[in-house]
Amino acid sequence: MEAYDLVVIGSGPAGEKAAVKAAYFNYKVAIIEKNEHFGGAGIQTGTLPSKTLKETSLHLSGIYSKGIFSIDRELGRIAGIQDFMYRKNLVVHDAGNAVEHNLDRHNVTIYKGQAEFVNDHEIRIANGAAEVTIYGKNIIIATGSYPVHPANIPFDYIRVHDSDSILNITRFPRSLCVLGAGVIGCEYATIFAALGIPTYIVNNNDQILTFLDKEISSALVSRMEKNGIKIFFNNTIKTFDIPADTNDPITLTLKSGDVVECDMFLFAAGRSGNTRELKCERAGITLGEREAIKVDHRFQTSVSHIYAVGDVVGFPALASTSMDQGRIAVAHIFQTGDLKNLATVFPYGIYTVPEVSMVGISEETAKSQKINYGTGCCYYRETIRGRIMGDPDNGFLKLVFDKDSRVILGVHIIGILATELIHFGMSLVREQKTIDDVIATVFNFPSLHDLYKYASYDGLGSIKGKQVKKAGENLSFHRH
Numbered sequence: 001m002e003a004y005d006l007v008v009i010g011s012g013p014a015g016e017k018a019a020v021k022a023a024y025f026n027y028k029v030a031i032i033e034k035n036e037h038f039g040g041a042g043i044q045t046g047t048l049p050s051k052t053l054k055e056t057s058l059h060l061s062g063i064y065s066k067g068i069f070s071i072d073r074e075l076g077r078i079a080g081i082q083d084f085m086y087r088k089n090l091v092v093h094d095a096g097n098a099v100e101h102n103l104d105r106h107n108v109t110i111y112k113g114q115a116e117f118v119n120d121h122e123i124r125i126a127n128g129a130a131e132v133t134i135y136g137k138n139i140i141i142a143t144g145s146y147p148v149h150p151a152n153i154p155f156d157y158i159r160v161h162d163s164d165s166i167l168n169i170t171r172f173p174r175s176l177c178v179l180g181a182g183v184i185g186c187e188y189a190t191i192f193a194a195l196g197i198p199t200y201i202v203n204n205n206d207q208i209l210t211f212l213d214k215e216i217s218s219a220l221v222s223r224m225e226k227n228g229i230k231i232f233f234n235n236t237i238k239t240f241d242i243p244a245d246t247n248d249p250i251t252l253t254l255k256s257g258d259v260v261e262c263d264m265f266l267f268a269a270g271r272s273g274n275t276r277e278l279k280c281e282r283a284g285i286t287l288g289e290r291e292a293i294k295v296d297h298r299f300q301t302s303v304s305h306i307y308a309v310g311d312v313v314g315f316p317a318l319a320s321t322s323m324d325q326g327r328i329a330v331a332h333i334f335q336t337g338d339l340k341n342l343a344t345v346f347p348y349g350i351y352t353v354p355e356v357s358m359v360g361i362s363e364e365t366a367k368s369q370k371i372n373y374g375t376g377c378c379y380y381r382e383t384i385r386g387r388i389m390g391d392p393d394n395g396f397l398k399l400v401f402d403k404d405s406r407v408i409l410g411v412h413i414i415g416i417l418a419t420e421l422i423h424f425g426m427s428l429v430r431e432q433k434t435i436d437d438v439i440a441t442v443f444n445f446p447s448l449h450d451l452y453k454y455a456s457y458d459g460l461g462s463i464k465g466k467q468v469k470k471a472g473e474n475l476s477f478h479r480h
């Protein structure tokens, strides 16, 4: 039986980075992947395809240039579903190959097939009729998550989809209903709505993306509604009526009694850990809620030489954090001494139209923690760069800071490039910088980083109790 210093199960962002890091330190490493292609949800079915479809929908719809440069860009021909999928397919294919190449380059041995534990050191890999068992001195489970399939949702992958099958549609929906206003639901709803497709969201509470600062999530709701999305709050679907003729609409009856007619349906109301096939009980590994594996802060499971990283351990379930979790587990196993814990300050990037990003605490959290906090805000259109670009999103940046120390505690952005702009804010929060530090910083001019400067000035005004002049909507921002 072939023996390895480390066996990694799964080649998504968490598994790839773990395997490559251990190999870099000259350990003998194997990785097991059950899918034909490498990269997991990060590259094949989640992050990368959805982000590419978002860029494609912005490009095809011209949503950010309409009416701004005097002459509207017209598409030479009507874009078809092949045009919509073209770049996604290309980028996914290239990025999947890049993962394989990276593993190869680092001399990681690749096993194709489905892994299951024989005991706490031995893993059986089945690939069709072929089977092989390998030995891992240490093991990292990085098997990710899958979209749950509640019994009442009649998935047919033609008109009723989950976030995997929506990537393979062969025609545009004439209209779309999404169940769940989490990140997946909101991102896909805005991608399709940007293309002019009538879109509905059904969500079982009164807010979308509940972890966001409320002012930002409310602003996103108003932008989504402006882009033609109708959201049913505090609601869920009671019955589905799917006619045999695909020209006829699917009829959904909601808990509220409302009836929604739509051409396609997307389920986006939750994922669970990919642990069922692993037979974790044979290795003595303890599972938690939603089929996730229980780990400590170093990603060690209940069995000391077995670690678990990425989506399979649950929150925060991001590609960004998953990669670092993989690296941290390896650093702990082999005592490389370079990485100890996952950064406590990391950003959330929501690739909706418009984008949203946040780091640190929201105004609601500051309030609940009884912090003597202040806020400062600046709209994109109040900056010169924003005016040049034109800003159909009415985007803004909001700072939450401690009024006594003036230290910035949270940064919240809605608007173009929010997921890029947030990283300066992340440094501010991590390094406990003050609004005065931001005011004393020179940025390129014109640049959107002015948002930080003028939000800080706005914050100064709010400390002194002045009402700082604000253009346009949300003039009535509550000041502390």
Ligand SMILES: Cc1cc2nc3c(=O)[nH]c(=O)nc-3n(C[C@H](O)[C@H](O)[C@H](O)COP(=O)(O)OP(=O)(O)OC[C@H]3O[C@@H](n4cnc5c(N)ncnc54)[C@H](O)[C@@H]3O)c2cc1C
Binding pocket: 009, 010, 011, 012, 013, 014, 015, 032, 033, 034, 035, 038, 039, 040, 041, 042, 043, 045, 046, 047, 048, 050, 051, 113, 114, 115, 116, 142, 143, 144, 145, 163, 184, 274, 277, 278, 309, 310, 311, 312, 317, 318, 319, 320, 321, 322, 349, 351
């Ligand atoms: C639609 C969507 C959009 C997303 N957008 C973002 C985003 O914008 N930003 C972000 O940070 N995150 C995003 N995410 C989340 C991100 O994709 C995941 O957090 C990330 O992929 C988790 O990485 P992972 O390595 O833990 O698991 P995965 O990427 O799921 O990879 C797990 C791998 O393990 C393999 N595997 C599973 N079981 C076995 C087995 N028994 N044997 C062998 N192989 C096995 C699978 O085939 C898969 O290749 C998104 C997710 C979805 C679904």
Ligand SMILES: NC(=O)c1ccc[n+]([C@@H]2O[C@H](COP(=O)([O-])OP(=O)(O)OC[C@H]3O[C@@H](n4cnc5c(N)ncnc54)[C@H](O)[C@@H]3O)[C@@H](O)[C@H]2O)c1
Binding pocket: 179, 180, 181, 182, 183, 184, 185, 187, 202, 203, 204, 205, 208, 209, 235, 236, 237, 268, 269, 270, 271, 316, 317, 318, 348, 349, 350, 351
């Ligand atoms: N940009 C990103 O970072 C990004 C993008 C997509 C996904 N992800 C990751 O993927 C994970 C899964 O995302 P998700 O959106 O599937 O799940 P989620 O748990 O974040 O959201 C599910 C939503 O569906 C609602 N819901 C649940 N059951 C319902 C029901 N029966 N009826 C109506 N509404 C219902 C919930 O209230 C919630 O708003 C997230 O935790 C996230 O970390 C990240």
